[in-house]
Amino acid sequence: MGIMKSTASGMAGQHFVLTPLGGGREIGGNAWHIEWDDLSFLIDCGTHPERPAWLGLPALDRIARLDFVILTHAHSDHSGALPALLRSHPVPVWMTDATSSLMGPMMQDALKLQRRFFDIDRFGRSARPELGPPLFESGDVERVFELQKSLDGGFSHKGLTVTPFCSGHILGGVGLVLEKNSKRILVTSDISDIPKETSRALFLPQGNFDLVISEGTRGLDCGDTDLPLREDEEEQAIRILSRVLSRKGSVLFPAFVIERAQSVARLVMRARDSGRIPPGVPLYMAGLADSMTALHAQALGLRLDWKPVPSRDWFDDLLSREQAILVAGSGMLNSGSGAARLAEQLLSDRKREHGIIFTGYLTPQSPGGRLMHRERSPLSGHTHACINQRIVDVRTNEIHQVHLSCHASGDSLVDLVRGLEPAGVILVHGDPDALATLSAAMRLAGLTDIRVPENGESISFSGNPAATLIPPLDPSAEPMTVVERNPWNGRALRALAGENAILPDGESARNRLQSITNLLLERAMRDGNLGRAKSILDESGSFIPGDDREAITLRIDEIAAWCPQNDDRTPNQRRD
Secondary structure (H helix, E strand, C coil): CECCHHHHHHCCCCCEEEEEEECCCCCCCCEEEEEECCEEEEECCCCCCCCCHHHHCCCHHHCCCCCEEECCCCCHHHHCCHHHHHHHCCCCEEECHHHHHHHHHHHHHHHHHHHHHCCECCCCCECCHHHCCCCCCHHHHHHHHHCEEECCCCEEECCEEEEEEECCCCCCCEEEEEEECCEEEEEEECCCCCCCCCCCCCCCCCCCCCEEEEECCCHHHCCCCCCCCHHHHHHHHHHHHHHHHHCCCCEEEECCCCCHHHHHHHHHHHHHHCCCCCCCCCEEECCHHHHHHHHHHHHHCCCCCCEECCCCHHHHCHHHCCCCEEEECCCCCCCCCHHHHHHHHHHCCCCCCCEEEECCCCCCCCHHHHHHCCCECCCCCCEEEEECCEEEEECCCCEEECCCCCCCCHHHHHHHHHHCCCCEEEEECCCHHHHHHHHHHHHHCCCCCEECCCCCCCEECCCCCCCCCCCCCCCCCCCCHHHHHCCHHHHHHHHHHCCCCECCCCCEHHHHHHHHHHHHHHHHHHCCCHHHHHHHHHHCHHHCCHHHHHHHHHHHHHHHHHCHHHCCCCHHHHHC
C-alpha cells in the first residue's frame, strides 16, 4: 500500500516500508519496523503496560533480518522488550548516554518483577510452567548494554544518516531525523513543547521533510480551547494535597517512575517552600522511583528532598506509621505494583480519609481508570474498586486526576507537523479515537496525506495512494465516544461532510454526524445538562431539520422549567 500520491512521487525509486509491530492505534508495546532499500531497522522495542508476559511484546517474530535498533527513550513501553529481541537479533542498540543511565536500574527492576511473576526460584526454576518460559534472563539484560552504542552524536550506516534531537519528553529522550538519498524523514517519538524542570527543552529541526512519523497520545485535545495550563494543574494538585494533609491523611501519587515521579517531587518542594503544606510531612519514593529521582537530581541539578521506602515490609505497616506523601509506580495502579499495594491500604482505612492523585493518562480498563470512574453501591453507600486483585470499599472522596503530561497537546502536534511541511504523515502511539481526531485536525490544517496504520499494516512509499483519512470506530464501543469527549470532532466531521467524504467503514460523514448529534442531544437532555444541549443544537447546522429543531428547543425549555438548577451542570458536578 502506498502512503499518498505526493509522497509516492517524492520518494520515487526508493523502497521504504514502515510496519508498526506495536503502538499502531494503541499506546504501548511501541516498535516501528522500517525497511529502507537494503536496510532493516527498528525504532523502539517496548512492552505493553496492560498485557502480561508474552502478550505484552510487540510482534517481534515478523522481523526476518535486522541491522540495528534505535531507542528514543527509556520508558518501558518503548524499551522493555529489548532483552527479548536481542536474544534472536543481537544487533547494535543506539541510545543516548542519559537514556543508558536510566536503563540500567529499569532493566534490573524489570528482571525482578518478571521473576516474581513467573515465580522463579534461586535456581532459575519456575513454579508456574503454564505461563511458558520467562521473557528474558539476566544474561539478556547484560546483552543490552554489551550491544549499546551512543546516539548522542548521531551515526551513519549504509548511506543512512541518523541525527537525534531533544524531544522535550523525558531525560535523554530524543526524536530522530533520518536522511538517505536526499530524502528526509522526521520521527517525533514522544514529544513535548511544555517547559518543565524534569527534562531538557524541545529542540526541533528546521526545514522541509518528505515524511513525518508522529505520536498522537493527546490527539483528543485538538480544538479544545479550555485545556488547563500545566501550572493550573499543578496548583490543583497542591490544593488537594494541602486539604488532605490538613485532615491528617496521607496522599499517594501513582506515577510513572521516569519524569512524572520527579515532577511530583518538584511540586511537593514548591508547596513546602510556599508554606502550603507542613514542612515535616515526609515525601517517600518507593522502589524504582527512588533511584530514578536520584539520577534526575544529579543530571539536571534539581533540588529535591525525599526518603526511600526502606523495604517491602514497610508497606504493610503503612497505616500505623506517620503521615506521609507517597510516590510509587505504576501510574495506572497495575496489580502487583508498589502503588497498588499502597492504594489498597489507604482506601480501606476506616479511621482517616486519605487521598490519591493520578498525574496523567489512564486507560479506561486499567485499575486506575476504573477507580476514577467508580460507581456507588446502593447497599453499603460506598463505592468499590478492584485494587491489587482485591475488591476494596472506597471510603474517601479524595480521588483526583491532574494532568502533568509530558506529551504535546493535539493542537501543538498539528502546528509542529504543519511547520515541517511534510509530503506525508504517519500517526502512531495513540488510542484510535485520539488518532482519528488528530488525523481530522491535520487534514483541516492542510495536511492531506495522512495514514493511521494498525499493528501489522505496512505503509509503503510506492503503490496506490491511500484513502484512509479517519480510522473506523470500534462498533462495539459506546456510541460516538470520539465526539462525545470533544465536540470539536463534530466540527471536523462537518468539514468532511461538506465534501461528501466517505469514511473507511463505508458510512458517509454526513450520516455519521446526524447520528452523533442525535445521540449527544438525547444524552445531554437525559442528564439535565441543558447548557450542553443548547450548545450542540447551536452547532448542529443543517444536520437537524427545522421541525426537529423546534421540537427539541421546546423540550429543552420544558425541562428547564421544572429543573432549572441543572441547566449548566454536568452529571459529575451534580453528584458532588
